[in-house]
C-alpha cells in the first residue's frame with residue numbers, strides 16, 4: 001500500500017491498524033469468492049481494479065474533488081435523489097456496509113436484535129475504518145424502517161454532519177406531498193452546503209448523468225435474460241455495488257464495455273455455466289460490499305443468479321427520471337414521480353413489489369426465487385410471506401432465507417440452497 005494512501009487515511013483520521021485489518025479481510029474475501037470464479041468476462045478486470053482501489057484511488061479522487069471545492073455526500077438509501085446532488089457538482093457515495101465490524105462497541109449503542117446493515121454502518125463509523133464516511137461533507141439518513149429511523153438519533157452523536165430526510169410510508173396523495181416537500185428541503189440543504197444555486201439547467205444535467213448510469217445497468221441486466229447466462233450473478237452484483245461509488249462517466253463506459261462483450265457472448269451462446277444450470281432470481285434486502293455470502297453460496301451450489309430485485313439492483317435503478325421538463329418545478333416533479341415508484345418494503349401496502357418480482361422472474365427466465373431477508377428486518381421478513389404466495393400463484397418455486405453477516409450459518413444455508421437447486425433443476 002503506498003505511503004500516499006496511508007497519509008491520506010491518516011488525514012481522514014482513520015484507525016490505521018483497524019483499517020488494515022478490514023482491507024485484509026476484504027482482499028481475502030474477494031480472492032476466495034470473486035477471483036475463484038471461472039469464465040469471467042474480460043470486462044470484469046475493471047471492477048477487480050475498482051475493488052482493489054476502493055479505499056485508495058477512488059478516495060484520492062474524491063479528496064481531489066474536495067480540494068477543488070466540490071462536496072461529497074454520503075447516503076444509506078436509494079431514496080436520496082442523486083440528481084439533486086449531481087446538479088450541485090457534488091458526488092453521492094453509498095455508505096451502507098456489508099460486514100460486521102466492532103460489534104461489541106456497536107452493541108453498547110444498539111440492541112443486539114438490530115439488522116446487520118444498520119449495525120455494520122455503526123461499526124464502520126465507531127471503528128473509523130470507512131474513508132467514504134470520513135470524507136463525506138454531509139451524511140443523509142432517512143426515516144424508512146424503525147431500525148434506521150431510531151438509530152440515527154444515536155448516529156447523530158457520532159456524525160455531526162448528519163441530515164435526516166423524512167420519507168413517506170404510504171403511496172397516497174399526502175405521501176407524495178411529503179416526498180416533494182422533503183426533496184425541496186434537501187435541495188436547499190445541498191445548495192447551502194455547496195454554495196451552488198440549482199437551476200433548471202443544472203438539474204437537467206444532474207438527471208442526465210444519473211439516467212445514463214441507469215441506462216448502462218439496464219443494458220447489462222437485459223443481457224442476463226439469455227441462456228446460457230453470460231455473466232455470473234456475483235459479477236453482476238459487483239457492478240451494481242460499484243454503481244454507488246464510482247465516477248459516473250467511467251462507470252457508464254465500463255458497464256457499456258462489458259455489455260458489448262456480453263452481447264458477443266450471447267450471440268455465440270457462450271456462458272459462465274451450461275444452459276441446463278438452474279436460474280435464480282434474488283429478491284429482498286440490499287447487499288452492500290462485501291456482503292457476498294448468499295450469492296456465493298447459490299452460485300457454488302450449482303445455480304446461476306440472473307437478477308437482483310434489490311436496492312443494490314433493479315429496485316434501485318428500475319425507472320429513469322423524465323427530463324423533458326423545462327422549469328425547475330417540472331423537473332422536481334419528475335424527480336418526485338420517479339422516486340415515488342420505488343417499492344421498498346417500508347411502504348404499506350406495497351403491491352407493486354409483488355408484481356415486479358413476478359415480472360422479473362418471468363423476464364429473466366428464473367426457475368426459482370430466493371428471498372433474502374436480513375435477520376431483524378421486519379419490513380422484508382414480513383413481506384417475504386406475500387412474496388412467496390404471489391410466486392406460488394404463478395407456480396414459481398420460492399425459498400425464504402433469513403440470515404445476517406456472520407459466517408455461522410453458511411453450512412446450514414448451503415444445505416437448504418442445494419436442496420432448492422435440486423428441486424428446481
Ligand code: BJ8
Pocket residue numbers: 076077078079115116117118144145146147148285286311342344345346374376377378379380
Ligand atoms: S429503499 S430497502 S435502501 S430503506 S435491511 S436497514 S429495511 S431493517 S435497507 Fe433500504 Fe432505502 Fe428501502 Fe432500499 Fe431497515 Fe431492513 Fe435493515 Fe434495511
